[in-house]
Amino acid sequence: MKTLVFLEFDNGVVKKSSIEVASFGKTVAGTTVQAVVAAPAGTDFSPLGAYGVDKVWHITAPEFADPEAQPLAAALAQAATTAGAEIIILPKNSLTDAAAPRLAARLGAGVATNVIGLQSGSSADFVVKRSVFSGKAFAYTQVEGPVRVLTLKKNAVDVVVGTILPVSVESFAPLLTAADTVLKRLSVEKTTGEILLPDAERVVSGGRGLKGPENWALITDLAAALGAATACSKPVSDMDWRPHHEHVGQTGIKVSPNLYIAVGISGAIQHVAGINSSKVIVAINKDADAPIFKVADYGIVGDAFEILPKLTAAVKNLN
Amino acid sequence: MPDTVSKIAFTANNTALATAGVQFIIGPYDDYALARAVELKETMGATVTALNVGPADTEPTLRKALAIGADDAVRIDTEPRDAYQVAYLIAEYVKANPVDLVLMGRESIDYNSGLVHGITAELLGWPSVSPVMKLDLNGNKATMAREIEGGKEIVELNLPFVAGCQEPIAEWKIPNMRGIMSARTKPLLVQPGNAAALKSNVTGFELPPAKGAVKLISADNAEELINLLHTEAKVI
Numbered sequence: 001m002k003t004l005v006f007l008e009f010d011n012g013v014v015k016k017s018s019i020e021v022a023s024f025g026k027t028v029a030g031t032t033v034q035a036v037v038a039a040p041a042g043t044d045f046s047p048l049g050a051y052g053v054d055k056v057w058h059i060t061a062p063e064f065a066d067p068e069a070q071p072l073a074a075a076l077a078q079a080a081t082t083a084g085a086e087i088i089i090l091p092k093n094s095l096t097d098a099a100a101p102r103l104a105a106r107l108g109a110g111v112a113t114n115v116i117g118l119q120s121g122s123s124a125d126f127v128v129k130r131s132v133f134s135g136k137a138f139a140y141t142q143v144e145g146p147v148r149v150l151t152l153k154k155n156a157v158d159v160v161v162g163t164i165l166p167v168s169v170e171s172f173a174p175l176l177t178a179a180d181t182v183l184k185r186l187s188v189e190k191t192t193g194e195i196l197l198p199d200a201e202r203v204v205s206g207g208r209g210l211k212g213p214e215n216w217a218l219i220t221d222l223a224a225a226l227g228a229a230t231a232c233s234k235p236v237s238d239m240d241w242r243p244h245h246e247h248v249g250q251t252g253i254k255v256s257p258n259l260y261i262a263v264g265i266s267g268a269i270q271h272v273a274g275i276n277s278s279k280v281i282v283a284i285n286k287d288a289d290a291p292i293f294k295v296a297d298y299g300i301v302g303d304a305f306e307i308l309p310k311l312t313a314a315v316k317n318l319n
Numbered sequence: 320m321p322d323t324v325s326k327i328a329f330t331a332n333n334t335a336l337a338t339a340g341v342q343f344i345i346g347p348y349d350d351y352a353l354a355r356a357v358e359l360k361e362t363m364g365a366t367v368t369a370l371n372v373g374p375a376d377t378e379p380t381l382r383k384a385l386a387i388g389a390d391d392a393v394r395i396d397t398e399p400r401d402a403y404q405v406a407y408l409i410a411e412y413v414k415a416n417p418v419d420l421v422l423m424g425r426e427s428i429d430y431n432s433g434l435v436h437g438i439t440a441e442l443l444g445w446p447s448v449s450p451v452m453k454l455d456l457n458g459n460k461a462t463m464a465r466e467i468e469g470g471k472e473i474v475e476l477n478l479p480f481v482a483g484c485q486e487p488i489a490e491w492k493i494p495n496m497r498g499i500m501s502a503r504t505k506p507l508l509v510q511p512g513n514a515a516a517l518k519s520n521v522t523g524f525e526l527p528p529a530k531g532a533v534k535l536i537s538a539d540n541a542e543e544l545i546n547l548l549h550t551e552a553k554v555i
Contacts, residue, residue: 069437097425100434102440105437105442113432113434132524136526202554226555245471307538
């Protein structure tokens with residue numbers, strides 16, 4: 001099936017979630033894939049050839065440097081039509097959460113978000129596996145064609161590196177109407193120089209057991225040593241100890257890192273919903289009966305104030 | 320949708336949610352959207368219509384929306400099967416009954432597709448924004464905070480548009496006795512759900528594999544955890 005993937009670059013380097021999309025695209029296509037990339041002129045696309053990409057539709061227009069969802073949906077719809085794509089795959093994130101439904105509606109396409117894989121042997125019916133019930137279950141969803149739009153959850157598929165293909169690049173200038181660009185951005189508040197939680201491979205997360213925001217150095221020190229992002233439980237963000245974009249759980253951010261360390265978090269079902277696609281979960285809690293230990297792979301029962309400095313020191317020794 | 324504390328299980332050969340003992344609620348994100356709509360009504364004056372696509376057993380939930388402060392409710396009488404169908408029915412309703420603003424949750428907490436706001440807006444030819452954490456109106460102009468990866472952005476947009484909402488856009492409202500009494504007499508209109516072509520079909524559900532027992536490490540030997548994460552789990 002003719003497959004088009006939307007890939008994101010950060011400072012000239014393809015993001016890991018986009019590599020996963022390219023690799024998954026190749027699996028779905030059963031052959032090579034084409035990519036749409038918005039990046040500055042002169043960006044090196046040759047590394048994409050290892051993941052099955054043999055053609056890049058390159059957008060250099062400045063309004064796509066940090067694109068808005070609606071113009072992106074318009075651009076991808078045009079690229080999909082030009083390329084004759086039957087499947088369009090995007091990495092799932094806050095931009096594509098807003099863009100994918102509009103893209104699908106423009107194309108009259110079937111659409112599935114939060115996809116974690118294909119049902120094996122389902123090529124004829126095109127059934128995808130999705131994360132549903134806020135991470136408490138999976139659904140197998142048949143997506144109607146002839147055109148389909150998918151968003152792929154982070155860290156859900158293994159990247160397959162193949163023979164490095166030569167990548168041809170064609171410049172692509174999307175045509176935007178006035179209606180596509182009505183939204184005005186007034187200001188941005190973004191954490192800089194830190195690892196972003198949704199992209200993080202490792203996460204250290206604190207709960208009410210930390211007793212107050214003044215104790216957060218325990219969390220940030222361990223996170224810094226591990227190269228991890230920091231996160232928190234809902235009560236912690238509700239009390240404004242930490243910003244809302246760190247809140248992990250059913251109504252917050254759902255994360256799927258390789259390592260999630262929950263400190264002083266009891267593990268209410270709503271919190272677990274946000275973390276249970278993590279590969280390895282560690283619980284540190286003074287209450288041995290806390291439900292977090294039921295979902296954890298490793299646990300320490302004890303006082304976080306004593307344990308965390310020891311862990312931070314041990315990580316530093318490791319390095 | 321099922322309450323956030325619900326244990327999820329399936330019946331009928333894993334094709335349907337086991338509803339025994341499950342409390343059905345207004346989706347938490349939709350609840351925020353409703354609460355903000357009622358706040359806007361209270362501060363600026365507006366008429367709030369609560370709309371649901373669903374069978375008759377969702378009416379108690381719509382009555383709750385009326386008790387919270389919606390002026391009237393509309394139930395489009397059909398089983399919601401996919402996001403495209405729900406968005407199509409909402410868009411058709413809005414075309415026939417024009418409004419200035421459509422607020423809804425950023426996503427449901429059962430299927431978590433997060434598609435309805437964007438598809439509805441596209442079908443109406445309107446802009447859409449999601450996830451919106453703050454929304455203020457000044458005449459025809461809305462100023463909003465929306466969450467982005469690792470932060471937030473302040474954006475501006477003229478009515479009409481569709482917003483997918485999340486906390487902390489408003490405080491959840493708990494119906495008071497007067498609200499509950501008045502909800503009984505507020506209009507709840509039932510409309511037939513015109514057939515919309517489905518674009519997807521859930522063929523089955525699956526629960527995540529059960530977790531093995533936790534491996535406990537003594538607090539006195541906490542450093543061993545880092546060693547295990549390095550050599551056994553190989554995640555650091």
